[in-house]
Structures are given as structure tokens and as C-alpha cells.
Amino acid sequence: MPTTPTLPPLLPRLLDTLAGYRQQGRKALAVLLDPDDFAADRLLHFVALTRQHPIDFFLVGGSLVLTEHQAALIALLKAEAPQVPVLLFPSHALHVDPAADGILLLSLISGRNPDFLIGQHIVAAPRLRQSGLQVLPTGYMLVDSGRPTTASYISGTAPLPHDKPSIAAATAMAGEQLGLRLMYLDGGSGAQQPVSAAMIRAVRQAVDTPLIVGGGLNTGEKIYTALAAGADLVVVGNHLERTPNFLADAVAAVREAEHGLARI
Numbered sequence: 001m002p003t004t005p006t007l008p009p010l011l012p013r014l015l016d017t018l019a020g021y022r023q024q025g026r027k028a029l030a031v032l033l034d035p036d037d038f039a040a041d042r043l044l045h046f047v048a049l050t051r052q053h054p055i056d057f058f059l060v061g062g063s064l065v066l067t068e069h070q071a072a073l074i075a076l077l078k079a080e081a082p083q084v085p086v087l088l089f090p091s092h093a094l095h096v097d098p099a100a101d102g103i104l105l106l107s108l109i110s111g112r113n114p115d116f117l118i119g120q121h122i123v124a125a126p127r128l129r130q131s132g133l134q135v136l137p138t139g140y141m142l143v144d145s146g147r148p149t150t151a152s153y154i155s156g157t158a159p160l161p162h163d164k165p166s167i168a169a170a171t172a173m174a175g176e177q178l179g180l181r182l183m184y185l186d187g188g189s190g191a192q193q194p195v196s197a198a199m200i201r202a203v204r205q206a207v208d209t210p211l212i213v214g215g216g217l218n219t220g221e222k223i224y225t226a227l228a229a230g231a232d233l234v235v236v237g238n239h240l241e242r243t244p245n246f247l248a249d250a251v252a253a254v255r256e257a258e259h260g261l262a263r264i
């Protein structure tokens with residue numbers, strides 16, 4: 001007798017977890033690892049650090065991504081830190097890998113490039129369905145950070161103006177009305193200046209979804225500011241790649257923001 005295929009749950013567990021953070025005022029930290037900068041010995045050292053200074057998620061992604069690098073990176077994370085969920089942060093339909101736990105299914109709503117709004121998603125959809133990955137539909141907004149970033153260049157889109165919180169708020173509002181469940185404000189990898197507190201506050205007030213903020217968060221102060229302005233989850237990539245010991249400061253800043261302590 002043919003079996004009825006089981007459809008994935010409407011609200012995946014990871015999305016539930018993030019929505020829960022928002023309701024409980026819990027703040028979270030994700031570390032972005034770029035598969036193309038994969039070096040097993042450095043990674044092992046970094047994962048050991050995360051045992052002393054626990055993080056909430058690993059994000060795995062980059063603008064190019066050679067498949068075997070991504071697979072090796074996920075395998076290492078699953079072997080060494082099985083308790084930390086691994087979320088794909090893809091820039092292309094080719095980057096779907098069922099070995100991760102979930103995927104930030106980004107729709108680049110700050111841009112006007114149909115391929116990154118819906119095109120890549122159509123190509124990825126059957127493989128995503130088959131993969132069993134938890135799908136987290138995410139409104140992805142690139143924000144001008146003073147210079148072109150890899151993501152703005154690769155996507156061929158103009159980022160949101162840095163000093164226009166109201167445009168970011170309306171963009172997020174439209175994304176939420178279209179059914180997106182997370183919002184991600186990103187200054188872009190290696191941003192010169194992070195997304196402003198005013199913009200984070202405006203988006204926070206405009207939507208009810210959990211809010212992710214990343215790009216150029218390279219001091220505890222910047223992390224604290226982003227969280228205090230309303231981010232639920234901050235993402236740190238480049239600075240931790242270069243300076244793994246920054247993890248202690250990053251985790252401390254997240255805990256301070258969570259407890260509403262004033263920074264000295």
C-alpha cells in the first residue's frame with residue numbers, strides 16, 4: 001500500500017526556539033563559519049573554545065562554497081559539538097546540504113534581483129523538501145555599511161541606505177506580511193560599520209518576528225548595542241575567524257545584554 005509522505009511541520013523546532021527567545025527576552029549568539037576558510041586544526045581549536053564559552057548556533061555559509069569543504073565542515077561540527085544546531089546560511093541553491101539541522105531560507109527583500117527573491121528558491125525547493133532540513137523562511141536585508149560587500153556584489157543588489165531606518169522598517173513589515181518568519185539585518189560580511197541601533201529599533205518595533213543582526217560586530221560594545229536595540233540573535237563571522245579569543249568577550253556581551261546590565 002502506498003504510504004502518505006509526511007510533510008515537514010509548519011513551525012520547525014528551531015523557529016520555535018528563536019520565537020521563544022524573543023518571548024523570554026533571551027539573547028543568542030551565532031558564529032558564522034565560511035566553508036572556504038576551512039582548516040580542520042583551527043576549527044578544532046575554535047570548537048574547544050565554544051565548550052568554555054557556549055554559543056547557540058553555528059551558521060555555515062559563504063559566497064562561493066566548494067561543496068566538499070562545506071560537507072567536511074558540517075561533519076566536523078556534528079562530531080565535535082553535536083549539541084549546537086548547525087544552520088545553513090546559503091548564497092546559492094547549490095548550497096543545500098541535508099547534514100545540517102536547518103536552513104535560513106533567505107529571500108533578499110532589500111534588493112530587486114528576482115533570482116535572490118524567488119529564483120534560487122524554486123531551484124532549491126525539491127531538494128529542500130527531500131533533505132528533511134528545518135526550513136526557516138527569512139527576510140534578508142542588506143544594509144549599506146560604507147563599502148560594497150561580498151553579498152551585495154554577488155547578489156548584484158543595492159543595499160538599504162544606512163541612515164534610513166523607516167525604509168528598513170517598511171521592508172521588514174512587507175516581509176512579515178508576505179509570511180516570512182525571521183528578519184535578518186546584515187551590514188554584510190566584514191562591514192566597516194554595523195547596522196545602526198536606530199535601524200534595529202525601527203525594525204524591532206515594526207515586526208513581531210525574531211530579529212537577527214550581523215555584519216561588522218567586532219567588539220563587545222557593538223554586540224551589546226545591537227542586542228539592546230532589539231536584536232534577538234547576533235551573528236559574528238570575520239572577527240572570530242581572525243581572533244578566536246574574541247569569543248569570551250562576545251559571549252559576555254550577550255549575557256550582559258540579556259540581563260540588562262549597563263556596560264562600563
Ligand SMILES: CC(C)=CCC/C(C)=C/CC/C(C)=C/CC/C(C)=C/COP(=O)(O)OP(=O)(O)O
Nearest residue numbers: 061062063091092093106116120121150151189
Ligand atoms: C534559496 C537558496 C538555497 C539560496 C539563495 C539565498 C539568497 C537569496 C541569498 C541572498 C544573497 C547572498 C549572496 C547572501 C550571501 C550570504 C553569505 C553567505 C554571506 C557571507 O559572505 P562571505 O562569502 O563569507 O563573505 P567574505 O568571506 O567575503 O567576508
Ligand SMILES: O=P(O)(O)OC[C@@H](O)CO
Nearest residue numbers: 189190214215216237238
Ligand atoms: O563576518 P561578519 O562581519 O561578522 O558578518 C557576519 C554575517 O552577518 C555576514 O553575513
Ligand SMILES: [Mg+2]
Nearest residue numbers: 034062063189
Ligand atoms: Mg567569509
